[in-house]
Amino acid sequence: MPRELSPPSGGRRRAAVAAVLAAVAGLLALAPGVARADGGLVSADPPAGAVLTAAPAEVTLDLDAGVDEGQSHVAVLDAASRRVTDAEPIRAGSSRLRLPLRVDAPGDYTVAYHVTFADGTAVTGAHRFSVGTGVAPAPLDDAARRASTDVVVDAHGHGIDGFSAFLLFVDGAVVAAVLALLWLRPRGGRAMVLRVDESRT
Incomplete structure (x- = not known):
């Protein structure tokens, strides 16, 4: 018998957006320092x-x-x-x-x-x-x-070390996953429903 699967709720989408923002903040924290505009x-x-x-x-x-x-x-x-x-x-x-x-x-x-x-x-x-x-x-x-x-x-290059590179990779993966979820969210306020036919399982 087919069973309907509802998409993530609005609360989940808000959590997804928060995850994206957190990942972006992490990427910015690991980025090299920018040039100071006022001379220094x-x-x-x-x-x-x-x-x-x-x-x-x-x-x-x-x-x-x-x-x-x-x-x-x-x-x-x-x-x-x-x-x-x-x-x-x-x-x-x-x-x-x-x-x-x-x-x-x-x-x-x-x-x-x-x-x-x-x-x-x-x-x-x-x-x-x-x-x-x-x-x-x-x-x-x-x-x-x-x-x-x-x-x-x-001589003293501020390159990204191995652990920071790993964190960058994880942040990138999180951003990609969350963006994929946001891309699949319902449009126009209509709920998107997935039907699963359990009789075939």
């Missing part, structure tokens, strides 16, 4: 274009918001694009990063940084200062700036 960097020491007679003991960056120390990276490069130090920056307060370094030779030095903020946004940039030369550092053209910032972006 307030000041630097040494500042861009500084002509120093003595080598600085550290580089400091002051930002306009709280930073995520674990996801922020700063490098100081010499004229041959070699790192002066392998140290990682230290957060001082909520919005300042300090990078201890030791400069042993005169020349131009490039500060490259990739800073991730507590809200997930990020800022990337570079500037130069000179030590012991008595003249301003050579300007950074676009190619040199890109090469410098690639050091901090690529």
Whole structure:
């Protein structure tokens, strides 16, 4: 005898929509930080274009918001694009990063940084200062700036780890399943009924 199967109720459809929203929120949480629109960097020491007679003991960056120390990276490069130090920056307060370094030779030095903020946004940039030369550092053209910032972006790439990739896969599967259910929902307010002939089972 045929038996009628009713489609999911309105409550179930609302739950399905909630599941989609939760999955999308999960995807957004795992996405890389977006570029900060308002610049992010307030000041630097040494500042861009500084002509120093003595080598600085550290580089400091002051930002306009709280930073995520674990996801922020700063490098100081010499004229041959070699790192002066392998140290990682230290957060001082909520919005300042300090990078201890030791400069042993005169020349131009490039500060490259990739800073991730507590809200997930990020800022990337570079500037130069000179030590012991008595003249301003050579300007950074676009190619040199890109090469410098690639050091901090690529060497410490914020890729998605295996577990996060698995979560992305699960979220995608949930979204696909729920969208399929929504696609099959009744249209025009009319109930969709499935008939199953139990006599054939």
